[in-house]
Amino acid sequence: MIARILTTGLIAGLVAGLAVAALQHFTTTPLILAAEVYEAAQHAHDGADAGAALSGLSRTATTSAATIAVSIGYALILLAAMLLSGDAIAPRRAALWGACAFAATGLATSLGLAPQLPGMAETELAARQIWWLATALSTGAGLFALLRLDSTAAKIAGVALIVAPHFFAPQPATPESTAPAELAARFAAASLAVQAISWALAGALAGLVWRLQSRQQESS
Amino acid sequence: MTAKSSANAAALPASRLEALKAAAVALTLGFGLVWLAGFAYPESVHDAAHDTRHALSFPCH
Numbered sequence: 001m002i003a004r005i006l007t008t009g010l011i012a013g014l015v016a017g018l019a020v021a022a023l024q025h026f027t028t029t030p031l032i033l034a035a036e037v038y039e040a041a042q043h044a045h046d047g048a049d050a051g052a053a054l055s056g057l058s059r060t061a062t063t064s065a066a067t068i069a070v071s072i073g074y075a076l077i078l079l080a081a082m083l084l085s086g087d088a089i090a091p092r093r094a095a096l097w098g099a100c101a102f103a104a105t106g107l108a109t110s111l112g113l114a115p116q117l118p119g120m121a122e123t124e125l126a127a128r129q130i131w132w133l134a135t136a137l138s139t140g141a142g143l144f145a146l147l148r149l150d151s152t153a154a155k156i157a158g159v160a161l162i163v164a165p166h167f168f169a170p171q172p173a174t175p176e177s178t179a180p181a182e183l184a185a186r187f188a189a190a191s192l193a194v195q196a197i198s199w200a201l202a203g204a205l206a207g208l209v210w211r212l213q214s215r216q217q218e219s220s
Numbered sequence: 221m222t223a224k225s226s227a228n229a230a231a232l233p234a235s236r237l238e239a240l241k242a243a244a245v246a247l248t249l250g251f252g253l254v255w256l257a258g259f260a261y262p263e264s265v266h267d268a269a270h271d272t273r274h275a276l277s278f279p280c281h
Binding site: 083 | 273
């Protein structure tokens with residue numbers, strides 16, 4: 001069972017990650033690069049050193065590797081969640097789990113922390129990371145309680161888990177972005193779309209690979 | 221502890237126990253990978269994953 005879940009996560013995550021990396025290459029990355037031009041111009045004006053640590057092909061390669069790592073992680077998390085809840089693992093159901101995971105890590109978190117371009121105003125990183133993680137986990141648990149548990153108490157607790165993190169949302173930084181607002185708006189929308197696709201694809205492919213493996217086991 | 225875990229093992233069918241073990245391994249690995257690519261602090265990891273962190277709306281510097 002352990003070997004099967006790891007193989008499934010690896011294959012599904014690899015394929016989903018490659019597709020998402022290609023999507024990023026044409027959607028979010030050009031916006032990040034454009035924002036860095038504004039950021040670098042501001043830094044040059046201030047006399048500070050700026051510039052990306054990586055560029056060109058090595059930057060595309062490391063970005064793709066990181067996206068594949070995240071996709072494998074997403075696929076493994078979805079598979080584990082379905083196993084823990086006793087769900088049958090199939091493509092359509094797994095894609096729905098992915099959609100709920102996107103609601104937790106993408107929609108809920110973006111309410112307090114909008115997706116950001118480089119050069120946008122920001123507050124301390126650790127506090128934002130902690131709020132992001134807590135909100136994603138709390139929303140995920142809340143959605144599970146709402147959608148999968150029957151008692152009224154569980155549903156009330158589910159709503160509370162979804163709403164509560166937003167009372168503790170980090171204070172936004174004073175706006176001082178170097179990137180134009182149009183660029184930032186396009187990026188926020190593109191980033192959410194890419195994240196939605198990466199969760200749904202990781203889920204659907206994990207369900208598909210899992211099913212193909214069971215067929216293989218049955219026939220052998 | 222040993223008595224408790226063997227009592228749990230007896231209460232759960234073997235297939236369910238195996239599924240829980242597999243889920244625990246997958247969950248740990250999955251969170252580890254997302255943590256490494258999306259949250260880890262070392263500068264080399266941050267630089268390599270920078271565009272992915274922004275693109276998938278993880279909080280970044």
